[in-house]
Amino acid sequence: MKTQTETVHASGSVTRTAGHKPDDIHVSFEFFPPKNARMENQFWASIRRLEPLNPDFFSVTYGAGGATRERTRRTVTRMVSESRVAPAVHLTCVGVDKPGIDDMARDYWNEGVKHIIALRGDPPGGMGEDYTPHPDGYAYGSDLVAGLKSIADFEISVSAYPERHPESADWQVEIDNLKRKVDAGAARAITQFFLTGDTFLKFEDRVRAAGIHIPIVPGLMLQPDYRRLKCMARMCGVHVPEWYADLFDGLDNDEDTRLSLTSSVVSELIAELHDEGVRHFHFYTLNRAELAYAASRVLGLHHCIQDNA
Numbered sequence: 001m002k003t004q005t006e007t008v009h010a011s012g013s014v015t016r017t018a019g020h021k022p023d024d025i026h027v028s029f030e031f032f033p034p035k036n037a038r039m040e041n042q043f044w045a046s047i048r049r050l051e052p053l054n055p056d057f058f059s060v061t062y063g064a065g066g067a068t069r070e071r072t073r074r075t076v077t078r079m080v081s082e083s084r085v086a087p088a089v090h091l092t093c094v095g096v097d098k099p100g101i102d103d104m105a106r107d108y109w110n111e112g113v114k115h116i117i118a119l120r121g122d123p124p125g126g127m128g129e130d131y132t133p134h135p136d137g138y139a140y141g142s143d144l145v146a147g148l149k150s151i152a153d154f155e156i157s158v159s160a161y162p163e164r165h166p167e168s169a170d171w172q173v174e175i176d177n178l179k180r181k182v183d184a185g186a187a188r189a190i191t192q193f194f195l196t197g198d199t200f201l202k203f204e205d206r207v208r209a210a211g212i213h214i215p216i217v218p219g220l221m222l223q224p225d226y227r228r229l230k231c232m233a234r235m236c237g238v239h240v241p242e243w244y245a246d247l248f249d250g251l252d253n254d255e256d257t258r259l260s261l262t263s264s265v266v267s268e269l270i271a272e273l274h275d276e277g278v279r280h281f282h283f284y285t286l287n288r289a290e291l292a293y294a295a296s297r298v299l300g301l302h303h304c305i306q307d308n309a
């Protein structure tokens, strides 16, 4: 059932993939809560386009410092009743004390939101500022996971960083932190975005060597605006390889080519990771379905729609 094609990567390497029977493929899609009516329409249009691919979940982010608290909640609770795909809600420790977070979590559970992506969050001043835990709050991601698990048997996903979290002094600190989150009850880790397959695969090896066995799901960024991508990468400590910069150089006013190149580099990344055994992919959709849908076709998920029809 597997028809192979050969992919020559922009970075020079070659992998063969595509045409899989996608029984063992899992995808999930990340959104941010829409701000206004126009964005709301786009959000729901994207949900409707991606729903038939049977993703494991749609996740909805929680703005830095809890800025989108109400919007996130409204969006996710509407998804429970209006989408057949289970939502996962992002929740951070920032700006709210423990009883406040516990109440939110209980409300989510009672409203049917059973999957939480539990995070520490960035300092209110943004990444790069010193982080000081709320005096009466959960301090770090691992504390939040433990707190949530004591409230209800949530499915919990956490973050992981193939290039280390910028505040982790070394790999030991980074991996110990991930271990604490697993010990506290995390079922999977979703990674920060990265731009080369090698970055993820080396990280996965490191995690496995440390005896961590939960699924590590690569987070793939679908950002066709190279200037924004560069800015995000700088803030998050993500390395942009020279070949990547060269590919997008001079295309600031050429959206069509940027879209096409983004699709192409993401397809190559998927092919490389799939060849190495990765079977769950998480897509940062930026609330647009086009690239996420195309990436899912690379994984063969359109065959599922036909099979189900």
Ligand SMILES: Cc1cc2nc3c(=O)[nH]c(=O)nc-3n(C[C@H](O)[C@H](O)[C@H](O)COP(=O)(O)OP(=O)(O)OC[C@H]3O[C@@H](n4cnc5c(N)ncnc54)[C@H](O)[C@@H]3O)c2cc1C
Residues within 6 Å of the ligand: 060, 061, 062, 063, 064, 065, 066, 090, 091, 092, 117, 118, 119, 120, 121, 122, 123, 139, 140, 141, 142, 158, 159, 160, 165, 166, 167, 168, 169, 173, 174, 177, 190, 191, 192, 193, 219
């Ligand atoms: C998949 C994913 C989704 C995200 N979604 C959101 C979102 O919706 N909203 C949002 O605001 N942000 C989001 N973020 C960003 C995230 O909040 C930031 O990267 C933040 O800086 C760290 O959060 P964390 O949960 O990874 O932190 P943690 O896992 O708690 O770790 C953060 C840092 O603190 C260190 N640390 C951990 N425990 C201790 C301790 N006890 N003492 C000292 N240091 C410690 C760790 O080593 C690490 O360097 C997301 C990130 C990812 C990867």
